[in-house]
Amino acid sequence: MAERAPRLYAVVAEFNRPDALLAAVRQARRDGFSHLEAFSPFPVEGLDAELGLRAPAIPRAMLAGGILGAVGGFAMQAWINLDFPLNIGGRPLIAWQAFLLITFELMVLGAVSFAILAMLIGNRLPRLHHPLFEIPDFHFATDDKFFLALLAEAPDFDPAAAHRYLDGLKPLRVSDAPLTEPES
Template identity: 50%
Template sequence: MHGSWGIMAEFSTADQLLATARRVREAGYRHAEAYSPFAIEGLAEALGFERDRVPLATFLGGLSGAVLGFGLQWYSAVIDFPLNIGGRPLDSWPMFVPVTFELAVLGAALSAAVAMLWSNGLPRLRHPVFDAPDFDLASRNRFFLCLRSDEPGFDREAALRLLEASRPLRCIEVPR
């Protein structure tokens, strides 16, 4: 399929979309995409999404921020500019806690945002489904499921039959 990005089915209910997503996954499609105006419980699992790495990136970002914050304070207080104030130790860790905590939170938040954007493939200014007829309804009251033509072993006719078996409102060929 040279000029086609995929085949998309339009549904009027979330239940139809969820049932079709399960059927498509059972049929062996691994790169189906669903579009809905709101979150649908169980849709991610029906499409085969697995755990992502955002929590791990968040933890590592927080840990890095904490280590960097503590290390920077320790270096400046002990090595670079030591001040003996009232006979207190130079490496008094309790005074390093607030900045260490704040940099841990900052590092975690920044790495979570970057990991989320990266895993979602954002920012994406143009996507082929934007050119599909009436796709703007996906943000209002319609539900769409798209089978991509770059799927290994994709057969246009078989995909069309599979989607039409779910009795969608219509099936649309998405231009590339």
């Protein structure tokens, strides 16, 4: 029985310079490629706008977590004081000034917890294996190389046409990233 060719995750081009990656992304978006990913060892100014990335959700998640933590901390202290009232020096049962320390601490805890959760969800982590790890020299994406991936999830994706297109952008090399499952 003939062995099936592995399914493809992406066709990937490797570049030496950040400006070459930025120009390649610009050209690919102009030519109608919408399913792109770019990998760089450091932030490249303008790359997120060229890729069409939206603002991260982490600041909004931190705000929601901070508000939820502060309201929860204050409500917890108020509920405990109302449930078990103690008359100490004639102070009111809901002495908000005394509640501020715990309210602040739970606000910070909520904001940080929601930020970490939003970061993990936004980055689709934890993911111990990624198909791009199969590409030779992809580990240089954290050192000094820049990669542009045309994702195979696009409805009109043609691997041969993607190879020809990326070759026309003058990369160092063009590679296939097979869609593989991690070894158990």
